[in-house]
Amino acid sequence: MCTMIAVSAPVKGTGKGPGGWFPITQATIGYDHATHSGTEHALLLDFTNYELGVDARVALELDLRSGRSLVSQLQSAIEAAEALSRDA
């Protein structure tokens, strides 16, 4: 099925693609047909800067369990970093 699940948010950072590092301006998270993972669907994470071109993109395809794990670890890392900032 085509789920058409996709959400986007502006982000600030850098990503590394085939041409090297470039500024990232947008993150899009989808769950839809996978291109490369060999599964029907995947979590599709795209970190992009479309002002630089369609190929200014760092792409990930993850299964749902990995997505859950990633969210949890991101949350832990962010909380730890914020605690450091408070202590400093």
Added chain:
Amino acid sequence: MSWNSFKTDDHLGISAEITTYPSGGDRIHAYVVRPHGGVRAPGVVLVHHMPGWDEFYQEFAERLGRHGYLVICPDLYCRFGHGTPDDVAAKARSAGGVHDDSVVSDCAQAAQWLRDDTGCNGRIGIIGSCSGGRHALLTASRVHGFDAVVDLWGGGVIMPDDQLTPARPVAPIEYTADLDAPLLGLFGNDDQSPTPAQVDEHQAELEKHGKAFRFHRYDGAGHGFFYYHTPMYRQAQAMDGWEKVFAFFEEHLER
């Protein structure tokens, strides 16, 4: 002509290339496959799926071409820019998908491109899979003049209000009364979009309006069972499905 039923001394050949055609004030890229043989061929608009204007669709077009159809497959994501198919599809996804009106317009212009081609016999079909199946049905419902439409497991024909989006503002089933081309639908009973219940609902709506249609539903198949490059492929169901497509187009486009 069924698959693998050509004669070994037939004059068989195709040419295939990416070209452009005018649509909506732009020039849209399209993959065009032209059968050789010296006879005017039926035309087919081939509508690509959500993963984009990709190599599977080039091979899909070539298969139809080798079976005698003049095929045009528009790049419906053309206005999002150019790159590898998955990069372009990702940009389309990030934008909420291509707008239904844009697809209908590009497909209508593609059909006109076929009619204007001296190699076309004037009969035009439209076919697509996945979102392309939905878009094929939507186009044939909103634009008159198609002689046959094939919906391969198109999800989102039936859309609850909470699934409508700016790019997909109307469920295609709402246009059922306007459909004036015979419809062939192929579906996997394990699909989650469309579900068997949604296919039932679509069938009831077609019957209510007295439309000409044939639906075939396959056990042991889900979504995308023609996709030999994915684990969704189901060999027996796909080969039977291809026979249904060839027979349907032969019946409606080769008269």
